[in-house]
Amino acid sequence: MKPALVLALLIGAAVAGPAHAQSAATEGQKLAFDRGKGNCLTCHMIKGGDLPGTIGPELKDIKTKYPNRDDLVAIVSDETKRNPQTVMPPFGRNRILSEKEISAVVDFLQTL
Numbered sequence: 001m002k003p004a005l006v007l008a009l010l011i012g013a014a015v016a017g018p019a020h021a022q023s024a025a026t027e028g029q030k031l032a033f034d035r036g037k038g039n040c041l042t043c044h045m046i047k048g049g050d051l052p053g054t055i056g057p058e059l060k061d062i063k064t065k066y067p068n069r070d071d072l073v074a075i076v077s078d079e080t081k082r083n084p085q086t087v088m089p090p091f092g093r094n095r096i097l098s099e100k101e102i103s104a105v106v107d108f109l110q111t112l
């Protein structure tokens with residue numbers, strides 16, 4: 001392969017990575033704030049969201065608290081696995097959110 005082509009591919013990959021994560025996080029924020037979708041604001045204070053409830057903990061410093069992305073996917077998919085008493089809806093198990101939507105929400109959570 002020509003060096004110029006290798007360089008172009010490397011630059012392409014570098015640009016595509018963060019840009020993709022950024023747009024997924026934006027989509028995730030929409031889903032999280034949408035009252036008919038994630039509806040996370042009903043229970044959680046989240047930076048940038050209006051009229052939050054306080055049934056759940058404020059969602060902040062999420063990356064520090066849960067460095068492992070899979071833990072967040074698990075919480076959003078079905079928190080009853082971790083805490084059978086939780087009032088948080090199992091968004092994955094109940095199919096309120098698709099796998100792809102949960103992934104976008106988790107991308108958003110990781111920006112908090």
Ligand code: HEC
Binds near residue numbers: 041088
């Ligand atoms: C009906 C209220 C309710 C809704 C709606 C809700 N949650 Fe929760 N959530 C909770 C409660 C309560 C907890 C505390 C842990 C528990 O109950 O097991 C929690 C915990 C969490 C945690 C762990 C926080 C920590 O600091 O440990 C995350 C992350 C989370 N929720 C994300 C979300 C997201 C994302 C949504 C929307 C897709 C959402 N929650 C919707 C009630 C809710």
